[in-house]
Amino acid sequence: MTETAPAQEPDPELLQLWSKVFGFARTGETATLAAYVDAGISANLTNDKGDTLVMLAAYHGHAETVAALLERGADPGRLNDRGQSPLAGAVFKNEPDVVKVLVKAGADAEAGTPSAIETARMFDNAEMLALLQP
Template sequence: MSDDDAAANAELDEATIRLATEIFNSARNGESEKLRGWLAQGLPPNMRNDKGDSLLMLASYHGHLEATRLLLEQGADPEMYNDNGHHPLSGAAFKGDFAMAELLISHGASVNARSPDDKTALMFAAMFDNAEVVDFLLAQDADPHATDSRGMTASELASALGATQTPAMLDAV
């Protein structure tokens, strides 16, 4: 390879890295129109970064419904876990984002999916006292009796973290 070819490859690599960074930032920032354009040009909807975060994970975690809907409609997998073993529904539950949880479930996210420590979305919602999301997940057949890797239920985890609403909701089920 000539020096000119090596320089062109290095330039291409830098340009590719800049583009990838722009794409992931667009997902994180909810820039739907940019994502729509790239998807129309063949961008894989399940593209992941170096931490395993998919475009969908970034858009949904940051509360961008339109970008999340676009990615789901273009085939993004709502069950794709990142390298830490988290998936989009867990992020929505943790943040108390009812609309996002509803969108993800309506596009196939499993209500009882588990993280590496066996926590479910219901557990995340309960721990952070996100009552509206707990109520919704229960209505979607989330298992209130499931236990994490330490043997704790959603109600027990919520109580341990000082949640004020969700333990009673879960104990009533």
């Protein structure tokens, strides 16, 4: 019989650091966030909802921050725990500059639920649909 060790809670200092890093993504503090990623924080770090740094930066309209994360290896299409993509979030928030950065990086406009294309159609947003078409 094998016993499984109880799951350990992350170090409170790490939780505080991660919270700070997610805040940089939300507020578009590109240089600071890039420095943390360059120092070893994962460009694909996710929070308790599965949102990546890219998702948070995209949703809050920070195209430069999204680009910096993508340059550092972040996945442009990683879905959160609700099946949402950063691209769909940017379409929902009507952020054309972010959409352009994500599309250029290869984000799939049909990924997620709803997809970016479905989101643009839902809001009858012709500008976003045009940006999503190959």
